[in-house]
Amino acid sequence: MRQGPLAGRYPAVAAMVTLALIPYLALSAALDPLVPVISAQLHMSAQAMSLSSGLGNAAYAVGTVLAVQFAQHLPQRRMLLLYAVVLVIGSVLAASAVNAGMFISGHVLQGAATSMLLIAAAPPLTIGFPRDKLRYTAVIMNMCVFGAVALGPFIGGAQAETQTWRPLFWIIAAIAVLALVMAALTFEDAPPADLDAPRDLPAIALAAVGCGAAFIGAAQLTTHGFGDAAVTIPMFGGLALIVALIVYQFLSPRPLLTVRTMLTSAIPVAGVGVALFAAAASVSATALTANLLLETYNPVHVGLLYLPELAGAIVMAVVFGIVITRKAMHYLPLVGMILLAAGILVFRIAIPGNQPLILVGSALTGLALGATVAPALFVAGFSLQSNSLQRVFAIIELLRAVAAFMVAPIFVHFAVTASTDLLSGTGDALWLGFGLAIGGAVFGIAIYALSGARPQRPNLDEFLDGDDPAWYSPPLLAKLRRGLPPPAAAPVQVSAAAESNGQVFTSPVLFAYDGSELAGCAIRQAAAQLAPQRDALVACVWQPVDVGFTPTDSQHFDADRAGEVKRAAERTAAHGAALAEKAGFRARSVAVEGVPTWKGIVSAADEHNASLIVLGPHRRNGLLGHLQGSVAAAVVAHSATPVLIVPELPVEH
Structure with a gap:
């Protein structure tokens, strides 16, 4: 399996995810103060700019569904590279746009690529590493999404102050290029997640048409009334299709x-x-108050007033990383909703011009952002098996995009049209946002109470193994439903040491076998160099999501379920042991979970007291090949056990 030089290294993979998610999410929050500048230079109307944002957000929502479908049937890490290429293309198109068509096309590609990168890269970062990394993943995911959004108003205001927009867009394009480079450096070839999964074209069609129509309808509010057919038909028709998608x-x-x-x-x-x-409440509150403040202050001033949001998001991201292993994480979203209600209330009191209170409201909103959406997403994900995480992220991000990016234009339209002046309308709309925050807190408490759910400490080992949720979640509204069976007791996991037909193996030769022909060739060539009937251990290193080996049989498995990947690795290792037996060794097999691959090989050699490690390095071709690192070189650098590198035999012509 091809690997980049930084494959399996947590800091590098985390950096890749961060660079991939920041460009579009930060840009989407930075656009509002730049609209007049872009409109003037590209001769775009306000309606066209609104449509560009709507289509970009629709592409973001649809991309979540597309990414899940592609992951089932196409090599996952190769698709991640493709998404990064699309992000670069979209960012360059938008930055170099000379007309509305180029700008809108680039923004749409940015939106679609970002959500597909999120769905493709976030689950491997979450479940593909040991549990001690999970708290860092929680912080990173929180900051990638909400830290970038919180920073957006400031960088947009600062850029608008110069009456230019391209420098910011070219910086975004440069970050996208760095994301592509990191995707290549951390590349670790992985098979499709589940070749037996259906090709669900109706689901993709419902998501594409529904999101596209709904966001286009909301974008029409820039120049149309709420009751106009240009708004109501696509918006409510699109929402109906999204509901139909969920029902289907x-x-x-x-x-x-x-x-x-x-x-x-x-x-x-x-x-x-x-x-x-x-x-819905947080994005609406920020959009409403920013829209009003821009009537009085310049864009950079408004951006500075919202900078405490970033500080709040950072603080709460760290708090989330601390509580993610404790039952306190159940309470964090509730605390966030209370902070959000308080922040909106402070905004309502502060407008139109109490700047100290606006700073306080901004900080409270940032704390609320960090405490609600990402923690609530993980609370939902921990309630299901980890192999469902990609699908959970997809449906939540789709619904979150609809809630956040559709409600905000509606609230802004309400503020502009519902009252005689913008100040009164904004105040009324903020009361609606306050009601949403309180309603969300009441909703969460009511579901827990009426279902008999209780906060629990997550069992992360069970969750990361992929066979069980991190905690028990009762059926919805269980206390109101009669006749439900009691919850089944969690199965007891029993493990036993592997037997080898009574044979005793001491100081074996360890063959690192990944199912490839090159690894098989290394076994056969080593037989010619080593004494016959020597003890051998054939080790296949595996990991969830990225897999790490090439299966030697045609049996399909779910790459997101650790148990199924492990069993496939055991079959692959057994196949390698059969090759070693045929070559003259006394062989047994073992499947080793390890990230990165070289670490699994070294740990297996140490654990089994191997006298020699045998490796067959892979040929590296093309641009990606030149970027790739060598598992063999890493093993040599980190192992105290002697290493035999068996070169690939030349191809005969």
Whole structure:
């Protein structure tokens, strides 16, 4: 399996995820103060700019569904590279745009690529590393999404002050290029997640048409009234199609998205609900107050007033990293909703010009952002098996995009048109946002209470193994439903040491076998160099999501489920042991979980007291090949056991 020089290294993979998610999310929050500048230079109307944002947000929502479908049938890490290329293309198109068509096309590609990168890269970062990394992942995910959004108003205001927009867009393009480079450096070839999964074209069509129509309808509010057919037909028609998507996935025997399990279990429903309420209320509050403040202050001044949001998001991201291993994480979204309600209330009191209070409201909103959406997402994800995480992220991000980016234009339109002046309208709209925040908190508490759910400490070992959730989530509204069976006791996991037909193996030769022909060739060539009937241990190193080896049989498995990957690795190792037996060794096999691959090889050699490690390095071709590192070189550098490198035999012509 091809690997980059930084494959399996947590800091590098985390940096890749950060660079991939920041460009579009920061830019989407920075656009508002830049609209007049871009409109003037590209001869775009306000309606065209609104449509550009709407289509970009629709592409972001649809990209979540596309990424899940592609992951089932196409090599996952190669697709991640492709998404990064699309992000670069979209960013360059937008930055170099000379007309509205180029700008809108680039923004749409940015939106689609960002959500596909999120769905492709976030689960490997979450479940592909040991549990001690999970708290860092929580901080990173929180900061990538909400830290970038919180920073957006300031960088947008600072750029608008110069009456230019391209420098910011070229910086965004440069970050996208860095994301592509890191995706190549951390590349670790991985097979499709589940070749047996259906190709769900109706789900993709419903998501694409529904999101596209709904966001286009909301974008029309820039120049049309709420009751105009240009608004109501696409917006409500699109929302109806999104509802139809959820119903269709709920009823489907083999759904693309994890809807049925998520919507019939109490804790996921509470988590998703809180996330949607928080997204709608927080984005609306920021958009409403910024729209009013821009009437009085210049863009950079307004951006500075919102800078405490970033500080609040950072603080709460750290708090989330601390509590993610404790039952206190159940309470964090509730605390966030209370902080959000307080922040909106402070904004309502502060407008139109009490700047100290606006800074306080901004800080409270930042704390609320960090405490609600990402923690609520993980609360929902921990309630399901980890192999569902990609699908859980997809459906939540789709719904969050609809809640956040559709409600805000509606609230802004209400503020402009519902009262005689903008100040009164904004105040009334903020009261609606306050109601959403309180409603979200009440919703979460009610679901827990009426379902008999209780805060629990997550069992992260069970969750990361992929076979069980991190905690028990009762059926939705279980206390109101009679005749439900009691919760089944969690199965007891029993492990036993592997037997080898009574044979005793001491100081074996360790063959690192990844199922490739090159690894098999290394076994056969080593037989000619070593004494016959020597003890051998054939080790296949594996990891969830990225897999790490090439299966030697045609049996399909779910790459996101650790248990299935392990069993496939055991079959692959057994195949390698059979090759070693045929070559004259007394062989046994073992599957070793390890990230990166070289670390699994070294640990297996140490654990089994191997006298020699045998490796067959892979040929590296093309641009990616030149970027790739060598597992063999890493093993030599880190192992105290002698290493035999068996070169690939030349191809005969």
